Amino acid sequence: MTKIRVVIAKPGLDGHDRGARVIARALRDAGMEVIYTGLRQTPEQIVAAALQEDADVIGLSILSGAHMHICPRIMELLAEKGLRDVLVVVGGIIPDVDIPKLQDMGVRGIFLPGTPMQEIVDFITKHARSRVGSL
Amino acid sequence: MKSAFATVSGRPVAPLYTPADVAALDYRRDLGDPGEFPYTRGIHPSGYRGRIWTMRQFAGFGTPEDTNQRYRQLLAAGGTGLSVAFDLPTLMGRDPDHELSLGEVGKCGVNVASLADMEVLFDGIDLGSVTTSMTINSPAPMILAMYLVVAEKQGVGWERLSGTIQNDILKEFIAQKEYIYPPRPSMRLVTDVFAFCAGRVPRWNTISVSGYHIREAGATAAQELAFTLRDGIEYVQYGIDAGLDVEVFAPRISFFFNAHSDFFEEIAKYRAARRMWAHVMRDRFNARSPRSWQLRFHAQTAGVSLTAQQPYNNVVRTALQALAAVLGGAQSLHTNSLDEALALPTAEAATLALRTQQILAHETGVTGIVDPLGGSYFVETLTRELEEEALEYFDTIDRMGGMVAAIERGFPQQEIAESAYRFQQAVERGDRVIVGVNEFVDEDDDRIGTLYIDQTAADTQLARLERVRAARDGDAVRRALARLQEGARGGANTMPLFVDAVRVYATIGEMCDALRDVWGEYEEVPVI
Numbered sequence: 001m002t003k004i005r006v007v008i009a010k011p012g013l014d015g016h017d018r019g020a021r022v023i024a025r026a027l028r029d030a031g032m033e034v035i036y037t038g039l040r041q042t043p044e045q046i047v048a049a050a051l052q053e054d055a056d057v058i059g060l061s062i063l064s065g066a067h068m069h070i071c072p073r074i075m076e077l078l079a080e081k082g083l084r085d086v087l088v089v090v091g092g093i094i095p096d097v098d099i100p101k102l103q104d105m106g107v108r109g110i111f112l113p114g115t116p117m118q119e120i121v122d123f124i125t126k127h128a129r130s131r132v133g134s135l
Numbered sequence: 136m137k138s139a140f141a142t143v144s145g146r147p148v149a150p151l152y153t154p155a156d157v158a159a160l161d162y163r164r165d166l167g168d169p170g171e172f173p174y175t176r177g178i179h180p181s182g183y184r185g186r187i188w189t190m191r192q193f194a195g196f197g198t199p200e201d202t203n204q205r206y207r208q209l210l211a212a213g214g215t216g217l218s219v220a221f222d223l224p225t226l227m228g229r230d231p232d233h234e235l236s237l238g239e240v241g242k243c244g245v246n247v248a249s250l251a252d253m254e255v256l257f258d259g260i261d262l263g264s265v266t267t268s269m270t271i272n273s274p275a276p277m278i279l280a281m282y283l284v285v286a287e288k289q290g291v292g293w294e295r296l297s298g299t300i301q302n303d304i305l306k307e308f309i310a311q312k313e314y315i316y317p318p319r320p321s322m323r324l325v326t327d328v329f330a331f332c333a334g335r336v337p338r339w340n341t342i343s344v345s346g347y348h349i350r351e352a353g354a355t356a357a358q359e360l361a362f363t364l365r366d367g368i369e370y371v372q373y374g375i376d377a378g379l380d381v382e383v384f385a386p387r388i389s390f391f392f393n394a395h396s397d398f399f400e401e402i403a404k405y406r407a408a409r410r411m412w413a414h415v416m417r418d419r420f421n422a423r424s425p426r427s428w429q430l431r432f433h434a435q436t437a438g439v440s441l442t443a444q445q446p447y448n449n450v451v452r453t454a455l456q457a458l459a460a461v462l463g464g465a466q467s468l469h470t471n472s473l474d475e476a477l478a479l480p481t482a483e484a485a486t487l488a489l490r491t492q493q494i495l496a497h498e499t500g501v502t503g504i505v506d507p508l509g510g511s512y513f514v515e516t517l518t519r520e521l522e523e524e525a526l527e528y529f530d531t532i533d534r535m536g537g538m539v540a541a542i543e544r545g546f547p548q549q550e551i552a553e554s555a556y557r558f559q560q561a562v563e564r565g566d567r568v569i570v571g572v573n574e575f576v577d578e579d580d581d582r583i584g585t586l587y588i589d590q591t592a593a594d595t596q597l598a599r600l601e602r603v604r605a606a607r608d609g610d611a612v613r614r615a616l617a618r619l620q621e622g623a624r625g626g627a628n629t630m631p632l633f634v635d636a637v638r639v640y641a642t643i644g645e646m647c648d649a650l651r652d653v654w655g656e657y658e659e660v661p662v663i
Binding site (some may be wrong): 013017018025033038039040067068069095096112116117 | 223224226227229234235236237238239242243288307311312313314351353354392439442444445476477478553555556559562563571572573582585587658659660661662
């Protein structure tokens with residue numbers, strides 16, 4: 001079976017990477033191919049990484065409150081590059097009022113503090129784009 | 136019954152401790168009375184009887200106007216010191232109009248781009264009578280320069296200023312990751328602040344060597360203790376290597392620890408820290424003055440322990456953590472607000488957090504006795520065990536060539552990542568219960584009102600930045616920045632150059648960019 005390929009990224013200026021690193025390891029231990037971009041990635045860099053790595057999933061870790069600026073840009077760039085089928089999930093501190101807005105723009109999974117790692121693994125396993133037919 | 140008991144750091148604990156566990160303990164050698172070497176029991180003979188800890192609530196959001204109002208409210212409510220939280224653009228040395236600042240202005244703290252913002256931030260607050268802590272690291276000298284110029288404009292002499300600038304770049308590389316320049320030029324900025332303040336701002340704490348962020352990133356208690364104190368050693372060594380007199384700058388070094396959930400382990404950690412630092416300063420650096428031996432520290436309750444679920448539970452967590460810090464002899468304390476897993480605190484939540492400290496100070500009776508747990512078989516054993524584990528890390532890091540070298544190899548970063556992952560796995564297995572998260576879950580969780588920072592703060596800041604740039608003497612700014620670059624290339628102390636640049640309203644982005652041109656930017660190799 002082909003492994004699910006996940007790009008984990010930390011956009012924005014924030015350096016608190018505990019969540020990103022823990023989830024990256026959890027996904028890797030669950031058998032996925034994980035690429036961690038490191039800190040302070042622009043939306044352009046993240047989408048370029050997804051393209052280059054042939055990612056099925058982009059996982060964004062955002063705690064700073066900048067999600068309403070970063071997520072729309074990433075969704076726009078994915079559409080431009082023909083990567084609409086890449087599953088986008090966000091983990092971090094997301095106020096309730098922003099959740100429906102993020103869902104409307106196509107962010108499929110939104111994981112708040114306290115979410116078990118297994119729940120995220122299961123979600124990605126279930127919703128990652130099918131690779132049947134590719135390679 | 137559970138088969139294994141361990142602290143939150145994974146340290147196994149026995150069911151009972153007895154005199155046999157402390158048989159080797161020598162009171163004079165290992166503990167001493169409070170105020171006596173090695174200060175295990177505290178640095179003041181009378182503990183909190185002489186002076187209660189400083190209730191210093193970390194705060195900052197939106198515009199300088201918003202935050203100024205919060206400070207006035209905290210001072211009116213009985214807060215006894217200020218503590219500035221800056222937003223990410225400020226912490227990363229970017230002006231609000233930089234592309235990377237998009238969506239970040241005023242979100243995680245207050246935005247300060249130039250002296251004009253600093254003037255508003257402290258408007259109506261007498262810098263001669265308040266003490267201020269400023270949590271900023273890579274741009275620490277720039278922000279300190281702004282504070283000094285505001286004081287000057289208020290007519291307050293620098294020799295009267297009291298407060299702390301965090302200025303701890305090593306833990307940024309290790310844990311919080313808000314770094315700009317590579318480690319070695321960054322260390323020079325740190326020692327420039329030491330040297331400048333020793334002469335000109337003698338009551339200022341020139342560094343707050345911080346374990347807080349190391350712990351929040353996932354370190355165990357022993358790792359927090361070890362990496363923080365080893366960072367402290369690195370700063371002292373760099374200060375000495377820069378030609379400074381250890382007896383002059385060492386007493387201005389302060390520390391900042393986490394107050395986490397494991398009650399006794401935290402108390403033991405603070406006690407071990409004091410003992411270890413006293414030995415480091417006396418035996419490793421041959422400091423002669425007791426003031427160089429004494430470890431003073433601020434504590435903040437553990438943000439990472441707060442839960443978004445059932446947020447009122449956080450009030451209880453914070454109160455217990457704060458009690459540990461007080462029993463451990465903290466000089467100042469920040470208590471987190473109940474809503475901090477969700478957002479920056481509301482005014483009501485921040486007031487409740489302050490009230491928690493006031494209840495501890497005035498209702499529980501714990502301030503009347505110094506080090507009340509001293510002599511406990513358990514606490515003394517834990518204190519010794521934490522010290523031993525931390526000393527092993529000292530040896531490892533010394534063998535690597537010091538903390539800067541260890542950071543360049545990613546050693547502390549990787550140790551912390553391992554601990555963070557182990558903890559998360561323990562939570563997932565249910566070995567670690569987090570009330571309201573993996574047990575005692577409430578399907579109808581309470582939702583509480585939270586603070587929402589909208590775009591207006593950024594708009595205000597962008598407009599002010601534009602006004603400042605239009606009104607200032609552009610040639611004077613260019614000259615000041617050129618002198619700054621020249622100083623950075625040579626060996627001059629950069630602090631007076633920052634002060635000059637600040638006076639003519641150079642922005643934080645301009646000053647940081649000037650040095651980016653000289654030193655370049657640091658990039659971490661991402662590892663998981």
